[in-house]
Amino acid sequence: MAFAPMGPEASFFEVLDRHRADLLAALRTGGGEHPGRGTRLASSPEVLASIEHVIQDIITSLARNEAPAFTLDDRASWGNMKFEDSVGLQMVSHCTTRKIKSDSPKSVKKFALILKILSMIYKLVQSNTYATKRDIYYTDSQLFGNQTVVDNIINDISCMLKVPRRSLHILSTSKGLVAGNLRYTEEDGTRVNCTCGVTAIAVPSNIQGIRNLITDAKFLLIIEKDATFQRLLDDNFCNKMSPCIMVTGKGVPDLNTRLLVKKLWDTFHIPIFTLVDADPHGIEIMCIYKYGSMSMSFDAHNLTVPAIRWLGLLPSDLKRLNIPKDSLIPLTRRDQTKLDSILKRPYVTCQPYWRKEMEIMADSKMKAEIQALTFLSSDYLSRVYLPNKLKFGGWI
Amino acid sequence: MVLKKFLKEIQSILPGLSAKLTWTSEEGSYSQDVSGITTFQMIFEADENSRTLMTDCLVIKHFLLKIIMVHPKIRFNFNVKINGILSTEIFGVENEPILNLSNGIALVVNCQHYVSRPKFGITESCCNRIHPVLGHPVTLFIPDDVAGMDLLGELILTPAAALCPSPKAFSNQLNRISSVSIFLYGPLGLPLILSSREQPITTFFKDTSYFIDWKKYHLCMVPNLDLSLDRDLVLPDVSYQVESTEGDQSQNMDPQGQTLLLFLFVDFHSAFPVQQMEIWGVHTLLPTQLSAILVQNHRVVQDSIQFAVDQVLEQHHQVSKAHQKLQASLSVAVNSIMSIVTGSTSSRFRNMCFQALQAADTQEFRSKLHKVFHEITQHQFHHCSCEVKQLTLEKKDSVQSTEDAHENSSLELLAETRGQAEGKRLERGGLRVQEMRALLSTGAASPSGAAPRRPEPTAAPLTPSGGESGAAHGGASPGGGLERRFTSVLVVSSLSPLCVLLWRELTGIQVRRRRGRGGEGAGIFGRGSKTDAPFLWLSQAHPCSP
Numbered sequence: 001m002a003f004a005p006m007g008p009e010a011s012f013f014e015v016l017d018r019h020r021a022d023l024l025a026a027l028r029t030g031g032g033e034h035p036g037r038g039t040r041l042a043s044s045p046e047v048l049a050s051i052e053h054v055i056q057d058i059i060t061s062l063a064r065n066e067a068p069a070f071t072l073d074d075r076a077s078w079g080n081m082k083f084e085d086s087v088g089l090q091m092v093s094h095c096t097t098r099k100i101k102s103d104s105p106k107s108v109k110k111f112a113l114i115l116k117i118l119s120m121i122y123k124l125v126q127s128n129t130y131a132t133k134r135d136i137y138y139t140d141s142q143l144f145g146n147q148t149v150v151d152n153i154i155n156d157i158s159c160m161l162k163v164p165r166r167s168l169h170i171l172s173t174s175k176g177l178v179a180g181n182l183r184y185t186e187e188d189g190t191r192v193n194c195t196c197g198v199t200a201i202a203v204p205s206n207i208q209g210i211r212n213l214i215t216d217a218k219f220l221l222i223i224e225k226d227a228t229f230q231r232l233l234d235d236n237f238c239n240k241m242s243p244c245i246m247v248t249g250k251g252v253p254d255l256n257t258r259l260l261v262k263k264l265w266d267t268f269h270i271p272i273f274t275l276v277d278a279d280p281h282g283i284e285i286m287c288i289y290k291y292g293s294m295s296m297s298f299d300a301h302n303l304t305v306p307a308i309r310w311l312g313l314l315p316s317d318l319k320r321l322n323i324p325k326d327s328l329i330p331l332t333r334r335d336q337t338k339l340d341s342i343l344k345r346p347y348v349t350c351q352p353y354w355r356k357e358m359e360i361m362a363d364s365k366m367k368a369e370i371q372a373l374t375f376l377s378s379d380y381l382s383r384v385y386l387p388n389k390l391k392f393g394g395w396i
Numbered sequence: 397m398v399l400k401k402f403l404k405e406i407q408s409i410l411p412g413l414s415a416k417l418t419w420t421s422e423e424g425s426y427s428q429d430v431s432g433i434t435t436f437q438m439i440f441e442a443d444e445n446s447r448t449l450m451t452d453c454l455v456i457k458h459f460l461l462k463i464i465m466v467h468p469k470i471r472f473n474f475n476v477k478i479n480g481i482l483s484t485e486i487f488g489v490e491n492e493p494i495l496n497l498s499n500g501i502a503l504v505v506n507c508q509h510y511v512s513r514p515k516f517g518i519t520e521s522c523c524n525r526i527h528p529v530l531g532h533p534v535t536l537f538i539p540d541d542v543a544g545m546d547l548l549g550e551l552i553l554t555p556a557a558a559l560c561p562s563p564k565a566f567s568n569q570l571n572r573i574s575s576v577s578i579f580l581y582g583p584l585g586l587p588l589i590l591s592s593r594e595q596p597i598t599t600f601f602k603d604t605s606y607f608i609d610w611k612k613y614h615l616c617m618v619p620n621l622d623l624s625l626d627r628d629l630v631l632p633d634v635s636y637q638v639e640s641t642e643g644d645q646s647q648n649m650d651p652q653g654q655t656l657l658l659f660l661f662v663d664f665h666s667a668f669p670v671q672q673m674e675i676w677g678v679h680t681l682l683p684t685q686l687s688a689i690l691v692q693n694h695r696v697v698q699d700s701i702q703f704a705v706d707q708v709l710e711q712h713h714q715v716s717k718a719h720q721k722l723q724a725s726l727s728v729a730v731n732s733i734m735s736i737v738t739g740s741t742s743s744r745f746r747n748m749c750f751q752a753l754q755a756a757d758t759q760e761f762r763s764k765l766h767k768v769f770h771e772i773t774q775h776q777f778h779h780c781s782c783e784v785k786q787l788t789l790e791k792k793d794s795v796q797s798t799e800d801a802h803e804n805s806s807l808e809l810l811a812e813t814r815g816q817a818e819g820k821r822l823e824r825g826g827l828r829v830q831e832m833r834a835l836l837s838t839g840a841a842s843p844s845g846a847a848p849r850r851p852e853p854t855a856a857p858l859t860p861s862g863g864e865s866g867a868a869h870g871g872a873s874p875g876g877g878l879e880r881r882f883t884s885v886l887v888v889s890s891l892s893p894l895c896v897l898l899w900r901e902l903t904g905i906q907v908r909r910r911r912g913r914g915g916e917g918a919g920i921f922g923r924g925s926k927t928d929a930p931f932l933w934l935s936q937a938h939p940c941s942p
Contacts, residue, residue: 052745055736056752062768063752102729103773105718112725115732122736143728 007242008387013218015393019271020218023307027269042163044125050161051122058115067103070114072156074098075295083346088291088304110153113144117153124169132171132205152295159298165255166208176203176257177229180220180238180245182264185212194245200233203247207259213267216243219390220264222308224276224285226250228370228381235382241390245270252285255296258303261289265305273311273395275386278318279329279367280338283358286310291347309395310354312385313370315361321385327375328366335367353396449478458631459587460487465504465630466585468494497530497556501585501661509630510560510577511655526558526657527711531704534696536662536689549666549674551689553697556659557704559712573712574653576617577632580686582679583664590633590683601634601687607698608705615639656708658701662686722773730766737761 042050054070061068073095074080080095102111117136124131137150144150158165165172177200183193187209194201204210221244223229229248232238238246245264249257265272274289276282290308292300318328331339339362342348348355361367373380388394453476460472464487471488489509494502505525536551559573578601580588604610604617620635638653664678682689690697737749738758753768755761 048740048742051736052740052742055733056745056748058733059749059752059765062765062772065768065772067772102769105721108725108773109721112728112732115729119732119735119739123739126739126741143724 007240007244008391012387012391016218016271016390019309019393019395020269023271024269026307042161042167044128047125047161047163047167047169048122050163051118051125054118054160067101068111069102070100070111070156070160071097072100073159073298075155075159075297078294081294081297081346083291085347085350086306088300088306088347089294089297090292090300091298113149114153114157116140116143117150117157121157121168121170128169130169130171130206132173134173136170155295162298164299164302166206171205172254172256174203174205174256175254176247176249176260177201177226178203178245178247178260179229179233181215181217181243182245183212183214184210186210198233200229200246200248203254203256203260205256207256207263210263213264215245215264215268215270217245217268217270218243220245220247220261220270220272221311221386222246222261222272222274222286222289223248224251224274224282225370228275232382232386235379237382237386240382241387249285249289253288255303258289261308262303262305265307269307272305272308273390274308275312275370276310277367277369278313278315278361278372279331279369280335280342280361282313283342283354284338287342287345287347310357311389311395313368313373314394314396315357315364315368317385318364318366318368318372319360321373321376323368323372323375325366327372328364328368331361331365331367336362336365351396357396449476457485457487459589461509461628461630462579462587464489465509465579466501466581468492468502468504493525495528497528497554500663501554501556501581503528503556503659505558507561510657512627512629523562525562526560527562527708528556528558528657528659529704529707529711531555531557531700531702534693534700536693536697538689539692549664549668551678552663552665553690553693553700554661554663555701555704556661557701557708558657558659559654559708560657561654572638572653573613573615573656573709574638575620576636576638576656576658578634578658578660579630580633581659581661582682583662583675585661586679588633588662588679588682588686590686604636606694607690607701609698609702613709654712656705658705660701726766726769726773730762730769733765734758734762 058068073091074097075091077096080091081089082092083089100107100111100114102108120131120136120139133150133154134147136154137144137147154165154168154170158168161168178194179197179200180194183191183195185191186204187206192201192204192210223232223246226248229246229250232246238244247257247261247264253261261272264270272289274286276286286308290304290306292304296303317323339358343355343358343362348358370381373385377383453474457474460474464470464472468489471486471490474485474487476483476485489504489506492504492506495505496502505528507524507526510526531554533552533554536553538551580590582588601607602619604619610617616639617636618639620637662682664675666674737746740746750756750761753761753764755764
């Protein structure tokens with residue numbers, strides 16, 4: 001493409017190209033996604049009808065002199081999860097539920113808050129306007145208490161109505177950033193060019209609305225931390241490795257960042273790699289991109305990208321690169337617990353190399369941040385580590 | 397000798413009495429009928445002007461009320477005869493719910509005895525019972541300089557605190573405390589009457605923060621000296637009004653606020669069998685020495701009282717919070733539903749909603765929605781803890797025995813009727829109620845004889861009175877002798893042996909058996925006198941009487 005800066009020679013991407021071919025082959029042979037499952041974008045009349053149906057049930061209960069209650073799928077139980085290699089974590093079809101009763105001191109407030117947010121959603125959908133989760137919180141911050149309460153209820157409603165958050169006309173302010181060989185048009189017609197500069201572009205809040213996506217990128221690199229992302233921008237990594245795309249969710253990714261990654265995968269089927277700290281938290285974040293989170297498992301089909309690979313920082317790299325112990329950090333008890341928890345998850349069984357890396361970490365009882373590579377040189381990450389990994393297929 | 401001494405001090409036990417009492421009974425006896433109930437009567441006379449006499453009657457009434465609050469088996473028939481005009485009042489708490497506290501005290505928990513009816517009746521959502529919480533018993537060190545306290549035992553203070561009226565969970569907005577009432581009881585649950593109501597409150601109770609840290613509840617206490625005798629409530633020994641520390645004057649004496657009830661039970665225990673004279677000795681000394689003892693034991697007393705108050709106020713706080721939460725939640729839920737229903741463009745949806753609640757329009761739908769929501773949730777939340785417990789008790793009523801009553805739970809409520817409260821047993825090694833009962837039973841079996849372990853059981857040196865003696869023995873009518881006087885008459889009847897002991901030891905008045913039927917008893921009481929039962933009469937003769 002005309003806007004693509006000069007990157008490495010074509011031979012640099014040979015392994016990447018082969019990897020992409022393998023991914024495409026896997027998709028063709030049926031190991032790919034199952035579009036159409038999970039939540040689906042619902043039309044406004046459908047959402048309104050769904051909410052009216054919920055209200056009808058409540059009125060009917062009251063008319064029968066019965067205390068109304070919401071029945072919500074239990075999104076916090078591993079027992080309700082199933083793992084499918086091609087999709088990630090999904091909710092089982094007949095999962096256990098929990099009741100939010102109106103006659104229980106413990107749940108009456110949540111019952112009321114669900115109704116409150118349902119009524120707000122109803123108005124948003126009716127008037128075809130959008131609000132962020134933050135907007136909703138600030139309509140009555142004292143009532144809601146904190147943003148997490150609002151976020152959880154919105155997810156519960158999304159799960160209960162079986163419609164994605166976008167269809168509820170609720171947006172979230174994206175915290176993610178994107179940079180690199182990517183252009184697109186937003187729903188309102190705004191054209192966005194993410195071609196690398198010194199600043200990145202915020203992940204749009206309406207991922208479903210973006211269109212005309214254009215890229216020549218050979219790969220997409222997901223970077224866990226904003227600091228590393230910015231360092232790579234400063235090191236002109238996007239141009240040196242051009243054509244490529246970089247994305248960061250600044251820690252645990254929000255829905256929009258995950259939706260963008262999913263959209264880029266669905267649209268271009270380019271290899272996607274993750275660069276995370278060699279610690280349990282980093283692995284957890286990588287798993288969210290790849291297999292999804294438990295709380296959003298009801299919408300896994302729209303959010304997960306099982307084709308994602310772990311590029312670095314691998315625990316085995318620490319020994320291979322002779323990173324001195326001074327640059328490593330002992331695992332805390334919390335890290336140990338998290339690591340044990342990840343090792344027990346269903347998707348680890350189909351990732352033997354991941355398991356091996358995690359066992360190395362568990363055995364060494366040490367973790368490392370990406371910044372540990374600066375011990376070797378300040379630009380070791382962008383100049384040596386990543387190019388070598390990409391060139392020679394150092395992902396798992 | 398002890399009883400003589402006690403008798404001499406009867407005026408100080410009831411400091412509010414201004415009349416000089418003259419006991420017209422000389423000796424007495426008591427007996428139990430087949431139901432285990434002992435009735436007796438006492439009469440005493442006083443020459444006094446009518447205004448003083450009325451005050452005295454009120455003092456006696458409150459004294460009786462205070463007794464029955466912890467001795468619910470007792471029923472007092474209080475008759476006053478002035479110049480031949482008889483008025484009768486009955487004090488009893490039969491069939492009222494009581495709570496057997498783990499310190500062996502049976503406390504009447506009916507709210508109406510502690511707060512006035514307007515306050516009590518302002519909301520249906522108040523529980524009509526109090527829910528006392530016991531503090532831990534503390535042993536009181538008796539200072540050396542406390543005269544006459546050379547005792548082979550120890551004093552134990554057990555506080556109990558409760559809010560009155562007690563709000564049901566999720567049921568009302570009574571979330572302010574407007575007053576504090578303190579009730580003092582001595583050994584065996586006998587009322588402790590401080591030296592004089594007219595005098596300033598004793599040291600310990602004068603400084604309100606001396607025993608409870610009110611600041612942590614943002615409360616400010618001021619003593620309330622305006623205690624009217626002319627109420628049908630148990631008169632507290634000490635009372636405080638609450639002022640807000642923030643200077644919120646609107647909270648002062650808020651008639652809709654709650655009263656914090658604080659019962660202080662001071663009991664006497666010994667490793668050895670306690671002689672009754674010791675009990676009475678303690679009881680006569682406590683009204684004057686209690687303050688000094690409490691001051692001496694300030695820290696432990698404060699800890700124990702604070703614990704009980706903390707428990708009660710924490711419950712109170714939780715109930716208030718829960719109530720507010722429910723109200724706020726219901727309001728949010730109703731408004732949200734209304735927002736959807738009224739905002740909907742689907743007539744089918746709106747019609748269905750209206751039909752379900754049989755509402756003709758939006759306004760009616762809203763009111764019905766709120767009403768039904770409220771009713772359903774209130775139905776779920778309105779179970780008061782005592783109701784739940786009582787239900788449980790009713791279920792196992794058939795197999796329930798005194799074991800339940802002895803259960804060491806400070807909150808175990810027993811909707812006890814007379815005759816059921818067998819187990820008011822003091823926990824420690826003092827003179828146990830049951831021991832006393834056994835002791836008295838022995839006496840009852842031989843009413844003419846002395847109880848073996850009781851000194852001078854029947855030979856109380858009451859002032860002999862021929863007329864009264866005659867009345868007691870069915871002889872010449874005492875009424876005839878009293879008809880020409882201003883006379884007040886106290887009749888105590890339907891008592892268990894314990895009550896007989898309690899009464900006679902408290903007042904020094906002997907019980908005697910009424911042998912005859914009808915006769916002079918009817919003459920004195922005029923109507924409905926139980927002349928086949930023993931009576932104790934208390935009569936006063938007015939100096940102006942002819």
